[in-house]
Amino acid sequence: TRGTDENIAGASTQRPNHHKVLILGGGVAGVIAARTLHSQGIEDFVIVDARHELGGRMMTKSFGGKVIEQGPNWIQGTQEGDGPANPIFELANKYGLKSQFNDWFGSVSTYDATGFVDFLGTFDSSGDGFTNITILAGARVDSSLVDISVRTGYSLVDAKSANPHARASEYYHGPLQFDWEYAQTPEQSSLIAASLGNNFTYNTDQGGFSDANLMSLDQRGFKSLIQLEAAEFLKPQQTMLNATVKTISYSKNGVTVILKGGNKLTADYALCTFSLGVLQNDDVTFTPALPGFKQEAIQSMVMATYTKIFLRFPQKFWFDTEMAIYADSERGRYPVWQSLDHPNFFPGSGIVFVTVTGDYSVRIEALPDSQVQQEVMGVVRSMFPNVTVPEPTEFFFPRWHSNPLFRGSYSNWPPSFSSQHLDNLRANVGRLYFAGEATSRKYFGFLHGAYFEGLGIAKLIAECVKGGICTDMEHFPRITNARPYENE
Numbered sequence: 001t002r003g004t005d006e007n008i009a010g011a012s013t014q015r016p017n018h019h020k021v022l023i024l025g026g027g028v029a030g031v032i033a034a035r036t037l038h039s040q041g042i043e044d045f046v047i048v049d050a051r052h053e054l055g056g057r058m059m060t061k062s063f064g065g066k067v068i069e070q071g072p073n074w075i076q077g078t079q080e081g082d083g084p085a086n087p088i089f090e091l092a093n094k095y096g097l098k099s100q101f102n103d104w105f106g107s108v109s110t111y112d113a114t115g116f117v118d119f120l121g122t123f124d125s126s127g128d129g130f131t132n133i134t135i136l137a138g139a140r141v142d143s144s145l146v147d148i149s150v151r152t153g154y155s156l157v158d159a160k161s162a163n164p165h166a167r168a169s170e171y172y173h174g175p176l177q178f179d180w181e182y183a184q185t186p187e188q189s190s191l192i193a194a195s196l197g198n199n200f201t202y203n204t205d206q207g208g209f210s211d212a213n214l215m216s217l218d219q220r221g222f223k224s225l226i227q228l229e230a231a232e233f234l235k236p237q238q239t240m241l242n243a244t245v246k247t248i249s250y251s252k253n254g255v256t257v258i259l260k261g262g263n264k265l266t267a268d269y270a271l272c273t274f275s276l277g278v279l280q281n282d283d284v285t286f287t288p289a290l291p292g293f294k295q296e297a298i299q300s301m302v303m304a305t306y307t308k309i310f311l312r313f314p315q316k317f318w319f320d321t322e323m324a325i326y327a328d329s330e331r332g333r334y335p336v337w338q339s340l341d342h343p344n345f346f347p348g349s350g351i352v353f354v355t356v357t358g359d360y361s362v363r364i365e366a367l368p369d370s371q372v373q374q375e376v377m378g379v380v381r382s383m384f385p386n387v388t389v390p391e392p393t394e395f396f397f398p399r400w401h402s403n404p405l406f407r408g409s410y411s412n413w414p415p416s417f418s419s420q421h422l423d424n425l426r427a428n429v430g431r432l433y434f435a436g437e438a439t440s441r442k443y444f445g446f447l448h449g450a451y452f453e454g455l456g457i458a459k460l461i462a463e464c465v466k467g468g469i470c471t472d473m474e475h476f477p478r479i480t481n482a483r484p485y486e487n488e
């Protein structure tokens with residue numbers, strides 16, 4: 001139990017309190033930042049994390065005799081030929097991660113409140129608007145037009161979802177694979193950022209990796225790839241686990257961090273990789289308060305929530321496809337189902353899970369488990385009216401939005417967030433730097449976004465540490481309108 005808040009008190013003699021660099025947070029961004037410093041010959045750093053292990057949102061759970069993923073599950077975009085590779089895919093190959101291609105579009109059954117109803121025709125045609133909406137977004141970027149919401153974009157390309165079947169299809173994989181990917185609605189999301197984000201990851205013509213989604217089934221957990229990578233270079237004194245940061249003081253000369261329990265760490269530089277949600281919720285106090293441009297950026301990006309609800313039954317009674325869509329009259333009500341009791345995944349496990357997102361996730365987190373279970377079972381029974389469905393033997397869902405170490409699952413870019421806001425979200429303040437999935441302009445929301453940000457920002461810090469040029473990252477003190485609202 002190295003480095004708990006309690007035992008650090010007596011550890012001041014064992015470990016120095018001053019370092020060249022403090023890496024706050026040991027998720028993908030933090031571990032890759034540490035590896036980057038190490039590869040630049042900088043060893044005087046320590047990763048500080050509140051949890052008992054590295055990996056951050058890559059978090060597992062034992063459920064129904066299997067190790068299941070509470071957080072990320074898929075390598076989104078892999079590699080085509082010798083094109084650019086998703087670095088998470090490269091780590092998966094390096095560590096022999098057990099994974100399986102997940103057929104999101106070709107292995108789908110469709111249901112509504114009356115039971116099985118074949119609306120695959122509607123589902124397939126809901127993908128047709130995809131090209132149109134990304135073309136629309138690209139044209140707006142080329143002409144420097146302002147951003148609009150994905151909903152406005154859908155309407156402009158005439159991809160209007162008029163009934164529950166169409167709305168459930170849109171939720172799952174409408175033109176931009178919507179809520180199920182972005183964890184918020186088309187109304188809440190930026191057309192430009194969602195379109196470009198999709199292309200940079202999935203579209204090989206636009207520099208993307210591939211359109212494949214590889215699902216981790218590894219019983220060491222998806223997290224094992226980042227933990228194994230860390231084990232290759234980290235020395236025991238370079239991690240401090242079970243250590244919660246309460247206060248970060250920063251200046252042009254250095255950074256001081258106070259942990260829960262009162263212990264103090266100082267450093268020449270610090271990299272904060274805490275989630276956007278943590279920064280938004282004042283879980284950590286900054287002294288001095290972060291400057292206005294930084295606070296506006298933090299509060300303008302959105303921390304969305306994506307919730308997988310797991311159920312285990314004595315035996316399988318459901319669809320034989322990998323996926324199913326349930327079209328409720330209320331959009332976003334228990335819409336996307338995945339069978340883990342499938343020959344490709346965990347046959348014989350009796351496990352199925354359903355995903356909800358955005359405001360619906362926040363809603364269910366406020367309810368007791370028993371009520372959520374009751375609602376979910378109501379849906380299951382309406383999907384399978386001819387089956388006597390028993391209660392599940394196990395039921396679980398994580399509460400990402402309420403978790404003080406995350407406050408949501410990943411960021412989503414709203415239409416009111418400008419490209420300059422992203423620069424401001426990324427920018428350093430004094431010797432305090434920021435990195436994580438939310439600071440990635442191209443790959444926000446993804447594991448590879450966290451990876452590239454950890455890498456890129458740690459390189460900047462390494463240049464500073466090594467005494468090279470250390471300039472402030474570009475930021476915009478004021479983001480202004482092209483035209484004033486009052487023109488008289």
Ligand SMILES: Cc1cc2nc3c(=O)[nH]c(=O)nc-3n(C[C@H](O)[C@H](O)[C@H](O)COP(=O)(O)OP(=O)(O)OC[C@H]3O[C@@H](n4cnc5c(N)ncnc54)[C@H](O)[C@@H]3O)c2cc1C
Pocket residue numbers: 024025026027028029030048049050051055056057058070071072073074075076243244245246273274275278283284306307308400404405406408409410435436437438445446447448449450
């Ligand atoms: C439900 C869910 C599903 C997802 N699905 C996918 C997917 O399929 N594919 C994909 O590519 N991405 C997916 N993601 C996104 C992916 O998990 C993230 O982009 C990535 O893990 C973020 O890494 P990070 O290093 O930026 O942040 P984190 O992993 O959040 O790391 C930050 C660390 O800071 C620590 N911390 C926070 N506050 C404090 C504090 N006060 N003191 C000390 N430590 C603190 C945390 O414990 C954490 O370890 C999913 C995420 C979730 C939650």
